[in-house]
Amino acid sequence: MALYLNAAFVFAGLTAVLAIGLIVAERFLVNYGICKLDINAGEEPLEVEGGQTLLSALYANEIFIPSACGGKGSCGFCKITVTSGGGPLLPIEKPFLTRNEIRSDVRLACQVKIREDIFVRIPSDLLNVKLFDASVEAVRELTYDMKEVRFKISDPEGILQRPGQYVQVQAPSPEGPIFRAYSISSPAYETDVVELVVRQIPDGICSTYIHNLQEGDAVTFTGPYGEFYLNEDPDTEIVCVGGGAGMAPMKNIIYSLYDKQPDRVCWLFFGCRTTQDIFYLEEFKELAEKYPNFNLIYALSD
Ligand SMILES: Cc1cc2nc3c(=O)[nH]c(=O)nc-3n(C[C@H](O)[C@H](O)[C@H](O)COP(=O)(O)OP(=O)(O)OC[C@H]3O[C@@H](n4cnc5c(N)ncnc54)[C@H](O)[C@@H]3O)c2cc1C
Ligand code: FES
Known part of the structure; x- marks a missing residue:
C-alpha cells in the first residue's frame, strides 16, 4: 500500500513539475510573433502580439468584452465565437458552454491564447461598448450597506444604454486593475450620468472601492453591456x-x-x-x- 502511495505522489509531483516547466517555457521561451486578429471577416485584420489572451488583445484594441471575473475563467461572461485559430477547447471553458455553443465555436475569450492568426465573430452591440472616464458627482447613503453613486461622464456624447444594462467599473487591486459588473440605475434619458446602487460586500475589492469614493474622484468604466433590458412593446405588462x-x-x-x-x-x-x-x-x-x-x-x- 505504502509503495503505491509513494508511486502516486512521485507521479503527481513529476506531472506538476512538468506542467510548471511547460508554462514557464511558453511564457519566456516561445515567441509567437505578430498574429492577425480578424473580426467579423473584416477587410483589415488587427495585428496583435502572439502569446496573450484573446480578451487582452481585444481590450488593448478598445474592444471591450464582458469579463466580470477579470479573466480568471470563473464568470463565463467573455463568450465570443472563434471560427479559426483558437486551438482546442479547454476543460475550464466547458462548464460555461452549452452543447449548442460548443458546436457553434463559442469560446471564453479569456482562455483562448493567440498562437497563430485567429478569426472571431463579435456581435455589433459589443463593438459599440466604450471606455468612459468620469468623475463622482454625488454619493448618497441608502441603507447601512447600500450606497447610490453618480458618475458624471466626461465624453460630451455621453452613454446610450438600454434600461436594464450594466457597466464594468475598474478598481485598483494589489494584482493590478480589476473589473466588476454593476447595473445602471439611472434612466436612459440621463445620457451624461451613470448612477449605480452598490452593496458593500465584506472585504469585496470593488464594492469597497466604490463605497470609499468621494465627490470629485476620477473613475473609469466600460459599457453598456447585457441582453437583459426593457421590452418596449406597449401592450406588454x-x-x-x-x-x-x-x-x-x-x-x-x-x-x-x-x-x-x-x-x-x-x-x-x-x-x-x-x-x-x-x-x-x-x-x-x-x-x-x-x-x-x-x-x-x-x-x-x-
Ligand atoms: C450583471 C451583473 C450586475 C451586477 N449589478 C450589481 C449592482 O447593481 N449592485 C451591486 O452591488 N452588485 C452588482 N453585481 C455584483 C458585483 O459585480 C460584484 O460581484 C460585487 O460588488 C462584489 O464584488 P467585489 O469586488 O466587492 O467582491 P470580490 O472581491 O469579488 O469578492 C470578495 C468576497 O466576497 C464574496 N462575494 C462576492 N459577491 C458577493 C455577494 N454578492 N454576496 C456575498 N458575497 C459575495 C466573494 O466570493 C469573495 O469571497 C452585479 C453582478 C453582475 C454579474
Ligand atoms: S472573463 Fe470571466 S470567464 Fe472569462
Whole structure:
C-alpha cells in the first residue's frame, strides 16, 4: 500500500513539475510573433502580439468584452465565437458552454491564447461598448450597506444604454486593475450620468472601492453591456421582482418606462429583510401617485 502511495505522489509531483516547466517555457521561451486578429471577416485584420489572451488583445484594441471575473475563467461572461485559430477547447471553458455553443465555436475569450492568426465573430452591440472616464458627482447613503453613486461622464456624447444594462467599473487591486459588473440605475434619458446602487460586500475589492469614493474622484468604466433590458412593446405588462442591489436595473427600467410610455402597466415587488433595508420607497410612492398604472409592493421578511 505504502509503495503505491509513494508511486502516486512521485507521479503527481513529476506531472506538476512538468506542467510548471511547460508554462514557464511558453511564457519566456516561445515567441509567437505578430498574429492577425480578424473580426467579423473584416477587410483589415488587427495585428496583435502572439502569446496573450484573446480578451487582452481585444481590450488593448478598445474592444471591450464582458469579463466580470477579470479573466480568471470563473464568470463565463467573455463568450465570443472563434471560427479559426483558437486551438482546442479547454476543460475550464466547458462548464460555461452549452452543447449548442460548443458546436457553434463559442469560446471564453479569456482562455483562448493567440498562437497563430485567429478569426472571431463579435456581435455589433459589443463593438459599440466604450471606455468612459468620469468623475463622482454625488454619493448618497441608502441603507447601512447600500450606497447610490453618480458618475458624471466626461465624453460630451455621453452613454446610450438600454434600461436594464450594466457597466464594468475598474478598481485598483494589489494584482493590478480589476473589473466588476454593476447595473445602471439611472434612466436612459440621463445620457451624461451613470448612477449605480452598490452593496458593500465584506472585504469585496470593488464594492469597497466604490463605497470609499468621494465627490470629485476620477473613475473609469466600460459599457453598456447585457441582453437583459426593457421590452418596449406597449401592450406588454412589466413585472419587476427583486431585493437589495437588484433594485438598480429595476429603478432604471421603471423611470425610463414612465418617461416614454406613461400608460404602460408596471408592477414592482421589492423584498427586504427589515425596515432598515428599505430604500427608494418615498420616490416610488411619488411615482405611483403620478402614474396610476404603476403598482408598488414592498415586502418585509422579518
Ligand atoms: C450583471 C451583473 C450586475 C451586477 N449589478 C450589481 C449592482 O447593481 N449592485 C451591486 O452591488 N452588485 C452588482 N453585481 C455584483 C458585483 O459585480 C460584484 O460581484 C460585487 O460588488 C462584489 O464584488 P467585489 O469586488 O466587492 O467582491 P470580490 O472581491 O469579488 O469578492 C470578495 C468576497 O466576497 C464574496 N462575494 C462576492 N459577491 C458577493 C455577494 N454578492 N454576496 C456575498 N458575497 C459575495 C466573494 O466570493 C469573495 O469571497 C452585479 C453582478 C453582475 C454579474
Ligand atoms: S472573463 Fe470571466 S470567464 Fe472569462
